[in-house]
Amino acid sequence: FCGIFGLCLFFDSYAFLVYLGFEPLIPIFTLHVCGQLELLSLKISKIISESETEQEIKEKFRTINVKLQELYRFIDEVQNDFKMLMEFNMKTSTFIVPCNAFQIVQEFRVNGNISIEFISLLIASLIHFLTPCYFSDILMESSERFRQAVYCCGWEKCRHKSIRKTVLLMLIRAGKPFSISTIFYFISLDTFSTMCRQAYAIFNVMNAAWT
Incomplete structure (x- = not known):
């Protein structure tokens, strides 16, 4: 009995630390990059x-481009680690x-009870995926604001072709926004809405099959 209790306690502690370490990391990294983009x-x-x-x-353009390349490398590393x-x-959230x-609806339909446990788990699952x-x-909005700042920097007042070429290259590079992605999707609120639609479709199938 003590061994089982110890294993359960170890698993609970491990799961708690995983959630505690995983949830804030992507927001911290993305907000750091957002702040750097605003400064640039x-x-x-x-x-x-x-x-x-x-x-x-x-x-000055060279300094900004060097910093920009560092941010791109940083985002690539974050993406590779969390993809x-x-x-x-x-x-899993889907x-x-x-x-x-479905469990909440069934519990209320059969017993007339409101399951606080499953409601809490449902909210936690949604927040768990909504946060990143x-x-x-x-991050994508900050990247777009940076692209607009490059275009509005006043390059049309500068007659030097080399500077205009630099601005053009920066605009082309900024056309690919900073973002966090999975294997198949870019992570954004659109991705969250896609997951919600898929989850709702699965819920409808379960509701039609077992009621």
């Missing part, structure tokens, strides 16, 4: 107006949510 947007909007020589403009976990999270919803989707969506 502010810097790039003042490059042309506050610089006097072509060399000074080139040097499988996010895919697993999405697939099945856990309708199963919990929400912050990844914020």
Whole structure:
């Protein structure tokens, strides 16, 4: 009995630490990148107006591009580390949510009781997948604002072709937004809505088959 209790306690502690460590990591990383993108947007909007020589403009653009490449590498590392976990999270949430919803409905229909346990698990499952989707969506919006800042930096006032080419290359690169993705999907609020639609379809099938 003590051995079983010890194993259960170990599993509970492990599961608690996994959730405690997994949930905040992606929001922390994405908010860090969002903050860096906002700073770069502010810097790039003042490059042309506050610089006097072509060399000074080139040097500032070079500094921004170096920082931008670091952010792209950082996001790629985060994506590689969490790609499988996010895919697993999405697939399991797609099945856990309708199963919990069906159990809640059945419990109320048969016994007239409201199952607090399953309601809590349903809410936790939704939040568990909503959190990375929400912050990844914020990351994509920050990336779009940076792209707009590059376009509105005042490049049309600069006559140097090399600087215009630099801006063009930055716009092309910024056309691919910063994002967190699974194996098959980009993580965003659209992905969350897709998961909810799939979960609702599964719930309808279960409700039609066992009622």
